[in-house]
Amino acid sequence: MKYLQLLHLPVLSLVAALICQCAPYPTSLSQSDYLSGYRQQETPPTSKVSRSYEPKGYWDGDGVSGAAKIRIVRAEQKAYFYKGGVLVGMTPISSGSDKHATPAGNFKVTEKDIDHESSVYGIIKNKITGEIVNKDADFRIHKPGPDEVAVHAPMPNFMRFNHGIGMHTGFLPGYAASHGCIRMPEQMAAKFYENAKLGTPVIVD
Numbered sequence: 001m002k003y004l005q006l007l008h009l010p011v012l013s014l015v016a017a018l019i020c021q022c023a024p025y026p027t028s029l030s031q032s033d034y035l036s037g038y039r040q041q042e043t044p045p046t047s048k049v050s051r052s053y054e055p056k057g058y059w060d061g062d063g064v065s066g067a068a069k070i071r072i073v074r075a076e077q078k079a080y081f082y083k084g085g086v087l088v089g090m091t092p093i094s095s096g097s098d099k100h101a102t103p104a105g106n107f108k109v110t111e112k113d114i115d116h117e118s119s120v121y122g123i124i125k126n127k128i129t130g131e132i133v134n135k136d137a138d139f140r141i142h143k144p145g146p147d148e149v150a151v152h153a154p155m156p157n158f159m160r161f162n163h164g165i166g167m168h169t170g171f172l173p174g175y176a177a178s179h180g181c182i183r184m185p186e187q188m189a190a191k192f193y194e195n196a197k198l199g200t201p202v203i204v205d
Contacts, residue, residue: 057188061088061195068196070109070167072182072204074102077175079167079182081192089195091188094172096165096180102204103180107161109200112193116158116168121179123151155181157193161202167192 059081066084073080074095081089096102124134124142127149134142137150144150155168169190170183177183184192 057089057091057185059089059188059191061191064088068200070192070196070200070202072102072167072202074104074176074205079184079192081195083195089188089191091184091192092172094170094174094178094183095176097177100179102165102176102178102182103162104204105162107202107204109159109161109196109198109202111158111160111166112196112198113158113160114156114193116155116166118153118155120164122153124148125151156186157184157189159193159196162204167202 061081061083064083064086066082066086069082069085071080071082072078072093072095077093077095079091079093080087081091120139122137122139123132124137124144125132125148127147133145133148139150139152155166155170158166158168160166165180165182167182167184167189169186170178170181172183172185
């Protein structure tokens with residue numbers, strides 16, 4: 001019986017690590033898996049999404065000219081990329097949760113950073129054991145203690161468009177779950193990043 005209890009501990013730890021928000025990420029799994037949003041799923045309510053959810057999108061904009069524009073439709077949890085008024089790409093997204101809603105409005109891309117990290121959100125872990133002490137840390141409130149370190153959430157392909165809110169590569173559980181940013185699968189975030197420039201209009205419906 002004692003051995004069975006010991007066996008349950010790492011299993012429970014892994015389950016807890018997989019339940020994450022926009023910023024924190026499960027360090028027991030590879031960073032690329034987390035960022036692309038594939039092969040590891042949160043368990044959303046069945047009314048929101050099937051458990052087999054896997055984000056997909058498409059891109060058909062290579063070689064197409066014209067001014068770029070991005071439209072984000074929160075009700076659909078999708079983002080659309082236009083060139084010269086022609087739709088050339090679509091991606092599923094995860095926008096802000098009920099507690100951290102993504103505001104609607106007309107904006108523009110004001111910053112691009114391919115290797116961006118969150119200055120506000122992340123995890124706190126023990127430097128010696130690697131154990132996650134806080135999987136949903138807000139560094140304005142939570143500070144690392146002795147023998148602890150703050151790990152800022154990675155946000156590759158980041159494009160800021162509304163103060164602290166931007167689009168970036170991130171985990172998609174199949175519903176709105178972020179701290180306000182727009183998460184995208186890795187390959188689609190890269191396409192949007194490559195084809196948008198500073199000043200590109202971003203419409204959030």
